[in-house]
Amino acid sequence: MARMQDSCLVCRSSSVVLFLEIEGKVYWRCETCEATYLGPKDHPSAHEELTQYRLHENHVDDPGYRRFLSKLAGPVLAQLAPGSEGLDYGCGPGPALAVMMREAGHDVSLYDPFFHADTATLTRTFDFITCSETAEHFHQPAEEFDRLDSLLRPGGLLGVMTCFQTDDARFANWHYRKDPTHVVFYRPATFAVLAEQRDWSCSSPVKDVVLLRKTQR
Numbered sequence: 320m321a322r323m324q325d326s327c328l329v330c331r332s333s334s335v336v337l338f339l340e341i342e343g344k345v346y347w348r349c350e351t352c353e354a355t356y357l358g359p360k361d362h363p364s365a366h367e368e369l370t371q372y373r374l375h376e377n378h379v380d381d382p383g384y385r386r387f388l389s390k391l392a393g394p395v396l397a398q399l400a401p402g403s404e405g406l407d408y409g410c411g412p413g414p415a416l417a418v419m420m421r422e423a424g425h426d427v428s429l430y431d432p433f434f435h436a437d438t439a440t441l442t443r444t445f446d447f448i449t450c451s452e453t454a455e456h457f458h459q460p461a462e463e464f465d466r467l468d469s470l471l472r473p474g475g476l477l478g479v480m481t482c483f484q485t486d487d488a489r490f491a492n493w494h495y496r497k498d499p500t501h502v503v504f505y506r507p508a509t510f511a512v513l514a515e516q517r518d519w520s521c522s523s524p525v526k527d528v529v530l531l532r533k534t535q536r
Contacts, residue, residue, distance in 0.1 A: 329354040329460040329503060330512050341491050352512035354460070355484060356503040362458050363499055369433050371500045372411065379415035388416045391451050391480040394524040396423050398476055403446040404428075406470060409453025410435060416451050441466070447476040454481045455501045468517050474535035477519075480528050481505055 327335050332351035339346045344361045348354070363371075377384050399405075405427045407417040412434045417427040428443070429435040448467055457463045467477055482495045484504045495501055510529045514521035520532040 327352060327354065327461075328356055328359075328458075329505075329509060330516065331461050338487075339490065341496075346490075349509075352509045353484075353506045354503060354509045355490070356460070359458065362502055365433075368456070368500050371498075372433060375411065377411065377413050377415060379413060379418045381415075384415060385419065388419060388451060390525055391449060391478050391528050392416060392419050392423075394528060394530060395447060395449060395476065395478040396420070398530070399425060399447055402426065405447040405449065406430060406440065406443075406445045408448050408450045408467065408470075409456070416449055420449065441470065444470055444472045445475060446472055447478065450477065450479045452480060454479050454505065455495070455498075455503055457503055460503050464513055464517070468519075468533065471533045473533060475533045477531040477533070478528070479510070479531065482527050483507060 326333050327349035329349060330352040332349055334350040335347050336350060337345065338348035338355055345358050346355055347358060379385075401424060403425045405420060405425055406429075407414050407420070407427055408430050410417055410429045410431045414429050414435070417429055420427045425447075428440050428445070430437070430440045448470060450467070454460070454463075471477060484490070484506050485493050485495075490496060496504065507523050507529070510523070510531065511521050513519075514531055518534045521529060523529045
């Protein structure tokens with residue numbers, strides 16, 4: 320029998336219940352933030368993650384990929400002052416989103432634990448951070464969102480794109496769940512809780528995109 324989780328990996332609430340066991344993997348559900356996630360024992364190893372990531376073929380000159388990324392880039396760009404300094408967090412091997420933001424006149428740094436692992440980048444702060452198709456890979460989401468908060472300047476903007484959870488009846492066969500590197504799944508309500516915990520504002524301009532604004536102090 321699966322061992323009960325002590326607290327939610329996303330919001331740290333104690334209201335965690337067993338959700339589903341699929342193919343030997345145990346998924347947990349937080350009744351506070353509505354996140355669903357794999358327990359740590361079912362997380363892929365770093366080697367397994369890297370092997371999967373190397374299969375991705377995302378090219379900056381691919382018009383279809385640019386259209387996909389514009390779902391996040393458009394709403395973020397609409398809220399930035401000219402010449403803002405940003406970070407593409409979890410940019411992957413081909414940081415197409417960073418290229419698009421640079422083309423729009425912004426200075427963008429890169430960080431990815433596998434492909435751009437310069438931790439000196441994480442000693443700075445930024446006007447904005449983009450996190451595209453990355454949050455679903457977080458093994459310790461609460462800690463990751465704390466880090467992102469620390470990297471944002473007062474009034475800074477965090478833009479996240481991740482596929483919001485489907486209804487529970489479709490979860491087992493959901494393509495997004497079947498990616499072995501996807502370990503946490505969010506609903507809009509999840510981000511509302513994360514925002515409240517960190518005193519961020521929160522909005523979702525389009526499906527699967529959320530904008531989180533740090534309080535100006």
